[in-house]
Amino acid sequence: MTTTGLDGFSLLDETWRTVTPDAARRMLIAAVQAFASKGYHATTTRDIASLAGMSPAAVYIHYRSKEELLFNISLVGHETSLALLSSIQGDGAVQRLKNAVSAFAGWHAEFHTTARVVQYELGALSPEHHAEVAELRRQIEQRMRSYIAAGVEEGVFDVPDLKGATLAVLSLCIDVARWYQPGGRRTPDEIGAMYADLVLRMVRPAT
């Protein structure tokens, strides 16, 4: 699950591998780093260009505006995490929810740089772009809800408030991007495993 980033390309490069041409990808990666560490509004187009090793005007060869840069990051980030959550497999609802939480929380740790921009800069998107991203967020919520609902139907989960529980589980995973620091006490995989355990305690029946 965890990519080490020791094989010659960073985690960021991996996420944005499909972006071409090369200069456009470097610009996007620079924007992710800058937006994540200082916030969208505190980041200048000069910061981004400088991080990418180019002149300020080079931003506008590949992107119409600073906001379009953010939109690209937000869109790809949401699509990636939705694809991750949609590809969950496992035997039975317990194992599937375990895998889902582990993967989703782990992603927010491992790709915390991207995740921070994705989760905390939504308000800087234009109304049109925000609406497009909001639809993806609805699909993410629906996916997670279906994993919990399956366990209720199987009779292995006891969840009095399905919508509330889904909200709490997603909230728990998303907030990882806020507090996670690389080099901290836990690896992304360990965080995923711990969160999977905590969530399963939340939904298990009283017996």
Added chain:
Amino acid sequence: MTTTGLDGFSLLDETWRTVTPDAARRMLIAAVQAFASKGYHATTTRDIASLAGMSPAAVYIHYRSKEELLFNISLVGHETSLALLSSIQGDGAVQRLKNAVSAFAGWHAEFHTTARVVQYELGALSPEHHAEVAELRRQIEQRMRSYIAAGVEEGVFDVPDLKGATLAVLSLCIDVARWYQPGGRRTPDEIGAMYADLVLRMVRPAT
């Protein structure tokens, strides 16, 4: 617990009641509203002054800088939530953790405007001011941990990783400020009750 805001003064006024003189308080309240809805960096001093019904220069009569305005908000906000968490009472560790989570999560819903600034604009503080606030955050974490640890010692909680569980509980409560919207499906008190239930499920023994 919930103040209605229907008795002639808003929730914001209540939090900042002790700030004097009157113009300084109005400026602070305007800053909280602006910072919460647009973010610190996207808010101009002209925005704040205009919301407070004064001229741009009036900000600097009462505060040295825009950052000092943020620091005041962050400091009072952290002190308020720490005081809230420290005043928790209840019979036994189960009831005390229930009350703690209910109050802390409920506060992040009811005072979500203040909470958003407190939790998501830490990075905009100067290093010195950030350090001062970080110490309060350490105390908040310690308080919550002690409520969980007490249940472990009493033998009514089963928590394999105390530090991890504390982190998750705090994370869950804090993230309420991100997603909560007034007029939504649940009142702050209902969110507090739901979260208290979810957290107790997380720490209860398997039986």
Added chain:
DNA sequence: CTCCATACTAAGCGGTTGCTTAGAGCTAAG
């Protein structure tokens, strides 16, 4: 070689930023 499209930079434009200055209005002590 010429021609043209693409990718880039140097320079800079109009507008906005956080903050300052100079001075006006008000209150209260002497």
Added chain:
DNA sequence: CTTAGCTCTAAGCAACCGCTTAGTATGGAG
């Protein structure tokens, strides 16, 4: 009434913002 001190505003400064323009370098097609 004078004076001092505090609160506020009108005006504006230097710096910086997102973005544009004009022009250069490069490389492939004919």
